[in-house]
Amino acid sequence: MALHFELVTPEKLVRSGEVYQVVVPGTEGDFGVLAGHAPFMATVRDGELAVYADERSQPDMIRIEGGFAEVNEKGLTVLAEKAE
C-alpha cells in the first residue's frame, strides 16, 4: 500500500505522487508517515524532508522552510513556504 504524498508551496505544487514513507521534521520532533497513518496535524520546522520512494531505496531529501503537515485518510500533505 502506498502513501499519497503532496508537497505544496505558495508558488507551485512541488511534488505529488505515491511514496512508501516520508519523514517530516516536526516542530516537536521528526515523525515518519507511512500509509494508513492516523489523522494528524503538526507544524514543521525548517529542515529536510526525507521521501522514501520504496522500502529499500535511499531517501530523497527536500529542504523545506516554514509550514505544516497534515495527514488525513487521503494521505500526507506538506504545506511549506519554501521547498528545495
Added chain:
Amino acid sequence: MASLKALKGRIDSVKSTQKITKAMQMVAAAKLKRAQNAAEAGRPYAERLEKVVASLASKVTISSTTPKLLSGTGKDQVHLFVVATSDKGLAGAFNANIARLARRRADALIKQGKTVKFYCIGKKGRAVLNRLYPGQIVKSVEPGDLGKLSFADAHAWAEDLVERFDAGEFDVAHLFYSHFQSVLVQDPTQQQIIPVKVPEDATAPQGTAAIEYEPDEEGILADLLPRNVAVQIFRAMRENAASEQGSKMTAMDNATRNAGDLIKRLNIEYNRKRQAAITTELVEIISGAEAL
C-alpha cells in the same frame, strides 16, 4: 481643410501607434500565459491552507487566549482596506475597477460612522484614493512588475499588517483585488483577511477518527494565521497579475482595432482629396486650352 500632406502624416502616425498597440497586445498575451499558470499553480496551497484554518477555527472555542487574528478585537470601528492595484496603466479599466469597488465600500462604511484607512499596493490605486480620502493612507508600496512578485514580498506586507493589527491600528482588514476568471472577465473582489473569516458551513473534517495535533490546536493556529494572511495576499497578487495582463490584452486589442478603423477612414478621405485635386487640375488645363 487639411492638406494632402497633413493627411498623409496623420495616416502614418496612426499606423505607428497601431504597431505599438499591436506589440503591447502580443507582449501582454505572452505575459498573461505565464501569469495565468502562476495563478493556477498557487491555488492548491491557498485552498488547502484555507480549509485547514477553517476546520481548526471551527474547533477552537473563542476565549481570551484565542489568537486575535481569529477572534478579532471585538470591535469593528476602524477598517483597513488593502487595495492591490498595479504600478502601470494602459490596462483598460483594471485599476479603475478595483479602486471603484474600494471606494463604494469605503463610502458605505463611512456613512455608518466607521473609520476607513487605506494600505495601498500599487501606484495607480494610491493616486485615486489619495485624491478622494486625503490623509487616510497609512502606507503605500510599489510592487513593480506584478508578474515577478515573490512570496517573500507578500510575506513582508503581511508581517507589516499583522504588526499594525497587534498595535491596535485597525480592527478589520479587507483585501481588494481583481479575481481572474478569463481574459475577458476579471472581477474586482473584496475579501476579509483579518480577522479570518470562517465560512458558516465549516465543519470538522469528516471521519470519526480524532485528529491529533502537535502542538495543540491553538499553537498551530497561532502559527498558521499570520501565514494565512501572507498566503491570501500572495494569491491576490497572483490573481491581480493575471487580471492585469488580461485586461491589458483586451484594451490593446481594442486600440489596435480602433486604429485600423481610423486608418481606413483617413485613407478614404485622402483618396477623395487626391481625386478632387486631380479633377481641379484637369479642369484648369482644359479651360486654359479652350481659351486659346
